[in-house]
Amino acid sequence: MIQSTQPINALLKIWETERLITPLDRHFALELAQLHQSQLETLDKAHTSDGSYRELFLLICALLSKQLSQQHTCLPIHQIALDNPMLEQVAHCRITSSHSELTAILAQFPCISSVSSTAEPESLTAGSTLVSTPIVLDSGDLYLQRYYQFETQVSDYLIQLSKSQGSQVTEATKASLDILFPASPSDVAPVFDWQKIATATAFSKKLAVITGGPGTGKTTTVTKLLFLLSQESLMTIRLVAPTGKAAARLSESIKASKVRLKQELAPYANQINLDNLSRVPEEASTLHRLLGVIPNSHQFRHHKDNPLRLDLLVIDEASMVDLPMMHKVLSALPSHARLILLGDQDQLASVEAGAVLADICAGLKLNNPHAGSKWQMRYSAHYAQALSSLTGFDLNRFISESPKIGDSLCMLMHSHRFKGDAGIGQLAAAVNNSDKARIMEVWQKGYEELTWIEHQKTHNGNTGLDELLSLAVTHYRRYLELAKGANSTPTEIIDCYNEFRILCAMRAGEYGVDGINLGVTNALKQAKLISTELEFYQGRPVIIQSNDYNLGLFNGDIGLILLDSDQSQQGLSDKNEASPPHHTPPRLMAHFIQADGSILKVLPARLPSHDTCFAMTVHKSQGSEFSSVSLVLPLWPSLAQKQLLTKELVYTAITRAKQHFTCLGSQTVFEHASLQATQRSSGLARRLWN
Numbered sequence: 017m018i019q020s021t022q023p024i025n026a027l028l029k030i031w032e033t034e035r036l037i038t039p040l041d042r043h044f045a046l047e048l049a050q051l052h053q054s055q056l057e058t059l060d061k062a063h064t065s066d067g068s069y070r071e072l073f074l075l076i077c078a079l080l081s082k083q084l085s086q087q088h089t090c091l092p093i094h095q096i097a098l099d100n101p102m103l104e105q106v107a108h109c110r111i112t113s114s115h116s117e118l119t120a121i122l123a124q125f126p127c128i129s130s131v132s133s134t135a136e137p138e139s140l141t142a143g144s145t146l147v148s149t150p151i152v153l154d155s156g157d158l159y160l161q162r163y164y165q166f167e168t169q170v171s172d173y174l175i176q177l178s179k180s181q182g183s184q185v186t187e188a189t190k191a192s193l194d195i196l197f198p199a200s201p202s203d204v205a206p207v208f209d210w211q212k213i214a215t216a217t218a219f220s221k222k223l224a225v226i227t228g229g230p231g232t233g234k235t236t237t238v239t240k241l242l243f244l245l246s247q248e249s250l251m252t253i254r255l256v257a258p259t260g261k262a263a264a265r266l267s268e269s270i271k272a273s274k275v276r277l278k279q280e281l282a283p284y285a286n287q288i289n290l291d292n293l294s295r296v297p298e299e300a301s302t303l304h305r306l307l308g309v310i311p312n313s314h315q316f317r318h319h320k321d322n323p324l325r326l327d328l329l330v331i332d333e334a335s336m337v338d339l340p341m342m343h344k345v346l347s348a349l350p351s352h353a354r355l356i357l358l359g360d361q362d363q364l365a366s367v368e369a370g371a372v373l374a375d376i377c378a379g380l381k382l383n384n385p386h387a388g389s390k391w392q393m394r395y396s397a398h399y400a401q402a403l404s405s406l407t408g409f410d411l412n413r414f415i416s417e418s419p420k421i422g423d424s425l426c427m428l429m430h431s432h433r434f435k436g437d438a439g440i441g442q443l444a445a446a447v448n449n450s451d452k453a454r455i456m457e458v459w460q461k462g463y464e465e466l467t468w469i470e471h472q473k474t475h476n477g478n479t480g481l482d483e484l485l486s487l488a489v490t491h492y493r494r495y496l497e498l499a500k501g502a503n504s505t506p507t508e509i510i511d512c513y514n515e516f517r518i519l520c521a522m523r524a525g526e527y528g529v530d531g532i533n534l535g536v537t538n539a540l541k542q543a544k545l546i547s548t549e550l551e552f553y554q555g556r557p558v559i560i561q562s563n564d565y566n567l568g569l570f571n572g573d574i575g576l577i578l579l580d581s582d583q584s585q586q587g588l589s590d591k592n593e594a595s596p597p598h599h600t601p602p603r604l605m606a607h608f609i610q611a612d613g614s615i616l617k618v619l620p621a622r623l624p625s626h627d628t629c630f631a632m633t634v635h636k637s638q639g640s641e642f643s644s645v646s647l648v649l650p651l652w653p654s655l656a657q658k659q660l661l662t663k664e665l666v667y668t669a670i671t672r673a674k675q676h677f678t679c680l681g682s683q684t685v686f687e688h689a690s691l692q693a694t695q696r697s698s699g700l701a702r703r704l705w706n
């Protein structure tokens with residue numbers, strides 16, 4: 017069963033010292049073994065010849081905890097390296113049983129429930145809530161009970177929603193859809209208008225998942241849908257995104273989209289009531305705010321027993337939503353409510369556990385790499401017919417024998433932002449497809465909007481890095497000069513700062529966020545654009561690293577330290593009224609743009625943990641866009657760093673850029689990253705699609 021050079025107890029300590037596991041992983045294993053001590057002793061007594069069940073239990077618990085801290089939802093038993101489970105340089109222990117024997121052994125532990133998810137979803141809910149052991153074994157995957165329940169319940173909620181009908185389709189719906197999505201006069205044979213199909217889906221279904229890369233028209237589509245719904249009935253609609261920045265961007269996009277729609281529909285004013293456009297909401301908030309944060313608590317005000325008061329929820333940037341958060345949202349949805357998820361399934365998975373959006377879309381992925389298109393819709397015969405008659409496009413070729421939740425899915429594949437052969441779009445597509453030859457071809461073509469800077473390490477430093485730093489000085493100069501002048505509002509200065517950003521693959525090291533921030537700070541100081549004598553200097557960008565519910569600041573929020581524009585008024589109301597306002601030294605405040613566009617000002621001394629933000633991680637950049645982006649890849653990545661360099665990371669970085677993308681890197685590292693896909697162990701895709 018298990019052989020080891022020392023008791024696992026002792027090995028746990030060694031593994032912790034060698035950073036193969038965290039202190040949390042070790043404590044978790046010890047605690048659980050302690051809790052189930054008597055059961056484990058009974059097993060050991062009953063099977064004296066098989067070796068120690070307690071030893072195996074400790075090892076498995078440590079492996080499971082480690083797996084969760086690496087954002088996987090479960091530990092697939094077949095993925096355990098039996099000869100070297102902890103992946104040490106020299107293995108200190110090995111499991112002598114085969115994977116199937118190990119599965120059978122684990123099923124004997126009373127503190128591990130063995131369940132089968134081959135049952136129908138309805139019975140699964142019942143099964144999942146009944147599980148009371150701390151660990152669950154389902155179809156060869158080990159789960160912590162909490163994650164098992166998150167996963168099974170999220171799957172159940174989504175399946176139930178996708179089976180439910182949305183609004184009643186009438187002839188008027190069809191007519192409105194035709195006005196909203198006019199056929200192009202040049203179309204000889206009708207080309208599929210997937211935006212129209214997505215709108216029809218979200219109209220007629222309680223669940224719609226609309227995914228697509230940047231600029232494929234997700235916001236345009238949802239605006240048209242909300243307008244269409246506004247023709248039918250009055251609904252309480254809420255728009256949300258995982259971060260404040262993403263919520264602010266959604267709000268902006270919807271506003272712009274409404275303006276465009278109003279112009280487009282002007283010729284049809286006698287056929288469709290344009291006044292209803294005012295019913296389409298523009299304000300977006302964060303998921304946290306929607307659920308109702310309770311200060312100093314991890315619970316939210318809205319949950320299963322106090323559901324949200326809404327009829328339709330739109331969640332943008334759904335790829336950033338992790339499994340526990342998706343569970344919270346779905347639990348808090350009232351039973352009649354509808355849900356629309358918008359996002360890009362190819363982006364980085366959420367920072368915390370799971371890859372919910374990618375799992376939801378997994379069933380549309382074609383396994384055949386030569387299939388031309390990577391994705392294919394999967395409609396039920398009944399729904400394909402309904403959608404065909406509603407949209408006028410013959411969708412019968414997408415009928416699947418096992419559509420599962422396919423009727424609720426829509427993929428927008430045509431980018432309206434990266435038109436024709438624009439370099440950014442080409443590079444993003446080549447990376448997304450892990451197409452090595454194409455990646456090289458795109459870089460070599462010399463597109464204007466792409467710049468490659470090669471690392472060139474000499475004994476004097478790295479000339480590639482120097483080039484990047486001087487590029488940063490050029491870009492950041494403008495907003496720093498605006499910050500020093502008296503003529504710009506904080507919003508204008510922040511907008512100017514947001515035109516450029518350096519993104520790093522990792523935090524630590526010379527080419528991580530820490531090193532690059534230091535480099536940029538020094539370069540700006542040399543250029544006399546900033547003065548860093550004080551910790552909070554004028555123009556210093558800060559990124560928040562933890563949530564502060566009382567202040568309304570959240571992990572990832574970015575602000576600028578600027579002179580307080582209201583200082584004179586505020587000076588009068590200060591407690592120290594003796595000193596006249598004109599004698600008060602200039603006060604600096606951290607300025608943050610809120611989701612509704614207003615500015616939140618916070619005294620720098622009150623900021624929760626934060627860092628300088630001339631450079632940020634690609635992870636934190638999700639949900640944001642910049643005119644110009646520079647990605648920094650490490651020169652000689654360590655083994656651990658190499659694991660972080662994935663195609664999703666590079667794709668996310670490239671697609672943050674609207675006009676220009678620069679990469680400081682080496683060809684080998686760029687290729688390595690572009691060819692490596694993120695692997696997140698989770699059973700959600702299987703539950704939704706098998």
Ligand SMILES: Nc1ncnc2c1ncn2[C@@H]1O[C@H](COP(=O)(O)OP(=O)(O)OP(=O)(O)O)[C@@H](O)[C@H]1O
Pocket residue numbers: 211228229230231232233234235236237269273276432433
């Ligand atoms: N069918 C269309 N025809 C022409 N232009 C379109 C169409 N759909 C969208 N666009 C344009 O493409 C741009 C991007 O659209 P939109 O913001 O809806 O995309 P998105 O997928 O939400 O983008 P992002 O990923 O950046 O959030 C907009 O300028 C929009 O006007």
